[in-house]
Amino acid sequence: MRKQNLNPLMTNHWFKKLAFLVGMTVFATLSSFPVLAKIYPRYALFQPSAYSSSPYRTSDKNIADVLTQDKKYTNLVYELKQAGLLEKLKQPGQQFTIFAPTDSAFNALPKDTFKQFSQPENRIKVLQYHLVAGKVSRETLNQGAVTTLEGHQVKISENSEGTVLLNDADGKYPSTLAKNGVIIEINKVLLPPGF
Numbered sequence: 001m002r003k004q005n006l007n008p009l010m011t012n013h014w015f016k017k018l019a020f021l022v023g024m025t026v027f028a029t030l031s032s033f034p035v036l037a038k039i040y041p042r043y044a045l046f047q048p049s050a051y052s053s054s055p056y057r058t059s060d061k062n063i064a065d066v067l068t069q070d071k072k073y074t075n076l077v078y079e080l081k082q083a084g085l086l087e088k089l090k091q092p093g094q095q096f097t098i099f100a101p102t103d104s105a106f107n108a109l110p111k112d113t114f115k116q117f118s119q120p121e122n123r124i125k126v127l128q129y130h131l132v133a134g135k136v137s138r139e140t141l142n143q144g145a146v147t148t149l150e151g152h153q154v155k156i157s158e159n160s161e162g163t164v165l166l167n168d169a170d171g172k173y174p175s176t177l178a179k180n181g182v183i184i185e186i187n188k189v190l191l192p193p194g195f
Contacts, residue, residue, distance in 0.1 A: 042156060045164045045171050045184060046097065046136040063098055063178045064089040072185075075106040083124045085131070089180070096181040097132040097146075099154065099166055101189045109189055122195070125150055129192040135182065152192045166190065 059066050064086050067073045080086040089096060109117065117126055128150035136146055145153040157165045164171040169188035176183040 041158055041162050041164050041173070042141045043138065045173055045175055046141060046182065059176065059178050061178060062090050062092075062180045063096060063183060066176060066178045066183060067098075067100065072102045072104075073100055075103045076100055079106075079123060080127060083120075083127050085124070085127055092180065094180060095134045097134070097136050098181065098183055099130045099132075099169070099171075099186045099190060100183050101130070101169075101186050105169075105186065105188050113191070116195070117189075125192060126189070126195065129154070129190050148192075150192050154190060 061069075064077075064080070067080070067089075068077050077086065080089065088094075089098070106114075116122055129148045129152065131149040132146050132154075133149060140146055141156060144157065145155050147153050154166050159165060164173070166184070166186055167188075167190055169186040169190060172185040172187070175185075
């Protein structure tokens with residue numbers, strides 16, 4: 001009686017099992033990414049890691065140039081220029097994190113608030129409240145607030161949907177990584193305490 005060689009059948013059977021196992025592992029890993037993003041949204045918003053192949057998230061230009069090129073920040077660029085802060089955001093060697101209100105955010109300001117904001121001393125104060133010197137560290141994020149150039153802190157929290165809130169403004173993900181810092185789009189103009 002001749003012994004049959006079952007190795008090709010056994011190999012094919014084990015290969016199918018291995019392929020199934022690898023497929024399930026890949027599926028489980030990929031489906032967990034949204035869950036991981038919800039666990040660490042603060043870190044992802046403030047410390048984006050982007051490759052140069054992702055031009056929408058990273059730029060080799062400074063913050064001022066990135067804001068100027070993006071049409072949704074026309075009002076912010078104008079106000080920064082009026083306050084004399086736009087040039088500060090071009091300086092090499094200095095890192096900043098900026099909470100960048102869109103044109104819609106400026107347009108949503110009540111007329112009396114905008115009139116008060118338009119006074120030169122108030123404009124500088126409010127815009128400095130949108131700027132943080134340097135890159136925000138994990139330790140700072142764990143404390144739940146960042147100190148701005150204006151001197152007061154902006155509270156960092158998360159709502160039930162996992163959106164990062166800066167005071168009561170939504171921080172839009174993904175942030176933009178510029179050569180000299182991070183730009184975080186927000187949907188409201190932040191007003192410092194006592195404004």
